[in-house]
Amino acid sequence: MHIFFIFLFCTVFKAQQSDVSVIKYEDLEKRIQQEKDKLLVINFWSTTCAPCVKELPHFMEVNAEYSDNQKYEMILISLDRLADKERVLKFIKNKNLTAEVILLDDIKRMNTWIPRFDQDWDGNIPVTLFYKNGTKFYFNDGEMSKEDLRKTIKENLQ
Secondary structure, three states, X not given: OHHHHHHHHHHHHHHOOOOOEEEOHHHHHHHHHHOOOOEEXXXXXXXXXXXXXXXXXXXXXXXHHHOOOOOEEEEEEEOOOHHHHXXXXXXHHHOOOOOEXXXXXXXXXXXXXXXXXXXXXXXXXXXXXXXXXXXXXXXXXXXXXXXXXXXXXXXXXX
């Protein structure tokens, strides 16, 4: 019985980040290109965005279903300010976020990089983008249901 609790503790502990990478747009673009052999789910969010916070438990549930699949990865891109990095870390812990969280510290250039992700993106969040072989194949503007998230992953993950 004790071994089970140790395993459970290690699993939960290992699943949460103790730090958040802080990157610029170009670094994120490179990262997406490096994951060519995966179905990549990129979600833009912030701790102060109510619809973002509302959808994250669904994203974590679906992420857990696919986390063992080597051809799948979910990355949560926080648009919180760099000054709020500690709040993001607390949020990761409190909400038990198991997907990788990255802080995109590039707010001043938003009008440059937002249209590079999708011409229809007006800058509002949450936004979820899906990539396969390094190429975007789906753009979801606004909150995404658990069912739509699961369906989009399932249909495109081989």
